[in-house]
Amino acid sequence: MHDAAVLPVTPTPLDPRVLRTWRLASLLGMLFVAPIVTALARWRDVPWAWSIAIALGVAFAIALVECWRDGLRYRRWRWHVDDIAVVLARGGIVRHVTTVPRFRLQHVDISRGPLEMRYGLATLTLHVAGSGEIEVPGLPVDLAEAARDALVRSLHAQWMREQGEETAART
Amino acid sequence: MTEPTDALDLRARADATALRRLPRAALVIGLLDTIRTTALPLVLGGAARLRDGVSLTDAALAGTAMLVLGAIAWIRWRSMRWGLLDGRLVVHRGVVEKSRREIPLVRIVGVQVEEPLSWRLLGLARLRVQTASGAGDDATIDAVPRADVATLVGTLTAHAPHTGDVLVDAVVDREADAHAGPVVADALDARLGTASAARSIVLHRASVADLALAGLTGGALAGIGAILALFGRILDDLGLDRRVVEWIGERGTPFVDTIGRDAMLLVVTAVALGLLLISLPLAALLSIVRNGDLVVTRERGAIVRRAGLLNRTERRSPADAVQGIRLIASPVRRLVDGAALRIVTAAPTTDDDDDDEASGTLELVPLVRGEARVHLARALFPAAGALLQSPWRRIGVARVALLRAVITVVLAIAVIGAAWRLLPTRWAGVVWLALPPVIVACALHVDGRRRTAIAPDGDGTLIGVSWGSIVRTSAIVDAATTQCLVRSAGPLQRRAGLCSLSISLADGDDIDVPDVPLDEADALERRLRAATTRVLTGSARRPRTTS
Numbered sequence: 001m002h003d004a005a006v007l008p009v010t011p012t013p014l015d016p017r018v019l020r021t022w023r024l025a026s027l028l029g030m031l032f033v034a035p036i037v038t039a040l041a042r043w044r045d046v047p048w049a050w051s052i053a054i055a056l057g058v059a060f061a062i063a064l065v066e067c068w069r070d071g072l073r074y075r076r077w078r079w080h081v082d083d084i085a086v087v088l089a090r091g092g093i094v095r096h097v098t099t100v101p102r103f104r105l106q107h108v109d110i111s112r113g114p115l116e117m118r119y120g121l122a123t124l125t126l127h128v129a130g131s132g133e134i135e136v137p138g139l140p141v142d143l144a145e146a147a148r149d150a151l152v153r154s155l156h157a158q159w160m161r162e163q164g165e166e167t168a169a170r171t
Numbered sequence: 172m173t174e175p176t177d178a179l180d181l182r183a184r185a186d187a188t189a190l191r192r193l194p195r196a197a198l199v200i201g202l203l204d205t206i207r208t209t210a211l212p213l214v215l216g217g218a219a220r221l222r223d224g225v226s227l228t229d230a231a232l233a234g235t236a237m238l239v240l241g242a243i244a245w246i247r248w249r250s251m252r253w254g255l256l257d258g259r260l261v262v263h264r265g266v267v268e269k270s271r272r273e274i275p276l277v278r279i280v281g282v283q284v285e286e287p288l289s290w291r292l293l294g295l296a297r298l299r300v301q302t303a304s305g306a307g308d309d310a311t312i313d314a315v316p317r318a319d320v321a322t323l324v325g326t327l328t329a330h331a332p333h334t335g336d337v338l339v340d341a342v343v344d345r346e347a348d349a350h351a352g353p354v355v356a357d358a359l360d361a362r363l364g365t366a367s368a369a370r371s372i373v374l375h376r377a378s379v380a381d382l383a384l385a386g387l388t389g390g391a392l393a394g395i396g397a398i399l400a401l402f403g404r405i406l407d408d409l410g411l412d413r414r415v416v417e418w419i420g421e422r423g424t425p426f427v428d429t430i431g432r433d434a435m436l437l438v439v440t441a442v443a444l445g446l447l448l449i450s451l452p453l454a455a456l457l458s459i460v461r462n463g464d465l466v467v468t469r470e471r472g473a474i475v476r477r478a479g480l481l482n483r484t485e486r487r488s489p490a491d492a493v494q495g496i497r498l499i500a501s502p503v504r505r506l507v508d509g510a511a512l513r514i515v516t517a518a519p520t521t522d523d524d525d526d527d528e529a530s531g532t533l534e535l536v537p538l539v540r541g542e543a544r545v546h547l548a549r550a551l552f553p554a555a556g557a558l559l560q561s562p563w564r565r566i567g568v569a570r571v572a573l574l575r576a577v578i579t580v581v582l583a584i585a586v587i588g589a590a591w592r593l594l595p596t597r598w599a600g601v602v603w604l605a606l607p608p609v610i611v612a613c614a615l616h617v618d619g620r621r622r623t624a625i626a627p628d629g630d631g632t633l634i635g636v637s638w639g640s641i642v643r644t645s646a647i648v649d650a651a652t653t654q655c656l657v658r659s660a661g662p663l664q665r666r667a668g669l670c671s672l673s674i675s676l677a678d679g680d681d682i683d684v685p686d687v688p689l690d691e692a693d694a695l696e697r698r699l700r701a702a703t704t705r706v707l708t709g710s711a712r713r714p715r716t717t718s
Contacts, residue, residue: 084703096659099696101703104654128654128675 018138197314386458495648567623
């Protein structure tokens with residue numbers, strides 16, 4: 001059932017390239033923050049030069065905090081798949097450890113945003129009933145696809161085994 | 172090469188004649204619904220136009236609108252057909268946008284029968300069919316003659332699993348005579364003397380008094396009214412209200428100017444007391460009407476709940492899809508040693524009041540008291556009874572919550588103090604009114620954390636957790652039905668060696684166990700993993716979930 005060749009069996013960090021995508025996304029977010037701060041400053045009759053300086057300062061400060069947070073988040077991220085469950089450890093200030101029993105998976109998705117495509121990464125999304133979706137970001141595309149296939153294969157094997165047991169019980 | 176057949180073109184399908192139309196009475200209901208939904212806007216529009224005089228154009232527009240809506244109702248009625256073909260339920264709908272839904276009968280896990288008052292008068296019922304898709308109602312069959320309902324439900328649920336019948340029936344056998352009275356005795360007699368298909372064991376029948384009491388909890392508005400009245404008097408003693416009245420008076424509220432401060436307080440108090448006096452009996456009455464004649468039975472492997480005086484509903488959930496129970500004890504319910512009992516099921520149903528919301532949690536009984544609670548829980552979920560009777564161990568630690576509460580109150584005082592200094596002095600004192608609710612919320616937060624408790628291990632298949640302060644909830648779930656487990660810890664929790672656990676179930680309603688010591692969290696996690704292992708190794712049945 002277990003596909004050790006593909007799935008990490010010990011706690012494994014994400015691909016280092018994901019940190020770049022997170023930080024780039026944070027910096028891109030600042031492109032929206034700066035004009036808003038400028039507009040607010042202008043609304044309070046702050047001169048143009050000061051408004052832009054304040055906006056840049058605020059954007060820089062937020063970007064700095066975000067980059068630090070992304071770094072912390074990356075350092076904490078670990079994931080592995082054992083015989084029973086998929087285990088994800090993550091979180092910066094508040095830390096989370098999520099355990100998803102393998103046979104509880106409903107379906108597995110792979111998604112790629114523009115930044116992830118740029119860096120050859122993908123996000124593996126695990127769907128379970130009731131709890132929505134659990135994401136493992138920053139996986140190399142081939143690893144994400146192989147992990148998806150391995151998880152789905154093990155679900156199918158489990159299902160086949162149960163069908164066999166049910167048929168045997170009926171006969 | 173033959174032309175491909177349009178799968179949704181009913182006329183082109185060979186099975187068209189096997190599908191039946193809805194009876195004409197369904198058209199009457201459709202038209203009545205149209206009139207009901209359009210009457211109010213038409214009356215309001217007419218009333219607004221009366222001042223200028225209703226013109227011929229207005230009348231023509233209103234008439235056309237009603238004709239169009241009536242035509243839509245007629246088309247809807249004409250376009251729906253349904254039938255049972257080769258072990259499938261087929262429902263065909265639509266003219267412009269057609270749909271054909273085929274559900275294999277073996278996939279049906281639940282059937283819900285609804286009889287709104289207007290339908291009952293016309294001798295009709297509506298059937299909602301659920302599969303394990305998790306989407307709520309997978310098919311709806313309108314306007315089924317009431318005489319045919321029992322047969323149709325029997326056919327639709329004929330393939331529903333009967334797993335666990337023997338075990339649960341054995342438990343019911345033991346408990347029935349002592350706790351469920353003559354109703355159960357009759358049912359048992361009937362069961363012993365008839366074939367298995369006719370089995371119907373009454374598990375619970377709600378009394379009118381219990382329903383009324385359960386309704387009182389819903390009268391929360393009344394409680395708020397009473398508190399407001401009390402609060403009004405306290406404010407009066409403190410003299411704070413004077414500032415509010417003066418502030419309102421300054422802005423020229425003619426009402427306050429006319430009647431004066433004391434009279435206004437009297438009016439506020441009277442309104443609050445009036446709300447209390449009206450809302451309590453009204454809430455009780457609504458509960459009786461909504462859940463009147465409530466009876467929970469076990470029939471052919473399903474838990475069946477029938478309720479409602481005017482709009483009668485029958486919900487049927489397969490017994491082996493029940494993943495756990497929740498007991499919710501509000502203060503009013505605790506006064507009579509009772510609780511509301513809900514089942515957590517993997518066959519979500521759509522709520523009567525909210526057609527879009529599919530939920531896996533079903534309130535089975537709004538109030539079940541004393542020992543009856545244990546016996547009902549046992550009949551629904553065999554191992555739960557023993558767990559409810561055994562003592563639960565408190566694992567909640569309040570010290571982090573206390574620290575959190577102190578920080579919150581200090582921050583609130585700082586924010587309110589700043590607001591007090593910044594606002595105009597005449598009514599600045601009013602902002603301090605925000606502090607008591609913050610303090611009360613913090614106290615409840617600490618109390619809730621302190622009360623978190625866990626049930627003993629037992630055979631390891633079930634997990635029992637209780638939490639809450641004013642409203643206390645106890646959940647007992649099959650450990651193997653856990654969808655996912657999240658353990659989280661903030662900086663304060665990490666310093667204190669605590670964490671919070673969130674156990675997700677298929678019904679989407681998580682069980683949160685906050686601020687528990689790490690060793691307790693480890694033990695709980697080990698139990699969940701052990702249950703999962705048992706399922707994976709085949710030593711336990713894989714519980715049904717949405718899939």
